[in-house]
Amino acid sequence: MNDSRDLLGQPVNALDTPVLLVDLDILEGNIDRLATFFRQHGVGWRPHCKSHKCPAIARRQLAAGAIGITCAKVSEAEMLVAAGIGPLLVANEVVTPRKLGRLAALQRQTEVIAAIDNAAVLPAMAAAATDAGVVLPLLIEVDLGMDRVGVAPGPAALDLARRVAATPGVQLRGVMGYEGHVISAKPREAKEQACHEALDRLLDTAARLGADGLAADIVSAGGTGCYDITGARPGITEVQAGGGIFMDGMYRDQCGVAALSCGLTVLATVTSRTDRHVVLDAGFKTLSAYHHPPTPRYRDDLKLRYLSAEHGVFDLLHGPGPAIAEQVELLVGYSDSTNFLHDRLLGVRQGRVEEVFPVQGRGLLT
Ligand SMILES: Cc1ncc(COP(=O)(O)O)c(C=O)c1O
Secondary structure, eight states, rough: OOOHHHHHBBBBGGSSSEEEEEEHHHHHHHHHHEEEEEHTTTOOOBOOOOOTTTHHHHHHHHHEEEEEEEESSHHHHHHHTTTTTOEEEEEOOOOSSSHHHHHHTTTTOEEEEEEOOGGGGHHHHHHHHHHHHHOOEEEBBBBSSSSSBOOTTTHHHHHHHHHHHSSEEEEEEEEEEOOGGGTSSSSSSHHHHHHHHHHHHHHHHHHHHHTTTOOOOOEEEOOGGHHHHTTTTTTTOOEEEOOOGOOOHIIISSSOOOSSSSEEEEEEEEEEEEEEEEEEOOOTOOOOOOSSOOOEESSSEEEEEOOSSEEEEEEEEEOOOOOOEEEEEOSOOOOOHHHHHHEEEEETTTTTTEEEEEOOOOOOOO
């Protein structure tokens, strides 16, 4: 495997494949566009790092104005804190004493908020906080209709918030939710309506907490698929949109995100072909068809048939198709399910490798 230093300055067409690339002009443009949108709407941007898992990219998001970084795992928070990055939101339930101990230890370095949707975990949280001599900041996670995690909005959420407020060692900071079930709704009017109905659940809950004298300073929601709707909704204080910095086929085609450009690609090579199909050296250990298939970036003659472990099989739709040993650049179908397959991400500008981002969060699952 090439040393990172050997890759810097290399022309893209000289790289060994398969390799994960990001177009730096597009990455920087997307970061700037998202940061500007949220700034103009007076709402905080706390981008989820699950799509990139790279401290160096998190730093760029903070430099562009992000108020903090969101992650899904305590181990990701540990990685970010070790890189000097914060404040953080672990937008997930942390429920076991051991992980709560790790979460508590992080508070000595930066604020690391976590989510809670069940009072059963409060005694373990209180114990972890007391043992570490810190306070655990919490958001009540509300089910916005996705039916994944989250306490029911309204009275149940208020009851949980009261219990949090009455527990020593924890601090109620507000509410959060993820309206992931609406991001592909069509047409646009239906999506807006579904998104607002989901957000009503969160905002109604925040209002109940406020009326009860409980802190609901943070009202956090949103992702790339609906960032422009959620970010413009009064009462939302921060948006977790993350993957939009790379963009991908799913956000563009299924979610209709038009203001951002697709910049994440996998460069592959034709290893075999017939007059009906072409095989690339990138299968499901390199690419992902979860949510959305990868598609060729600069050509329309290839369509994914299937991915096996190390072979990407594409139907040849028309014309002669690429030759043996020719490179094909594929736009990633879903950044989140592709990036974590790679040890590093090469930042490319004007056809050359300008930056090497280690995907440091790869494998951090606990
Ligand atoms: C809790 C949470 N927040 C936000 C997001 C949105 O992330 P992205 O903007 O990368 O799609 C997700 C996506 O799964 C999520 O689970």
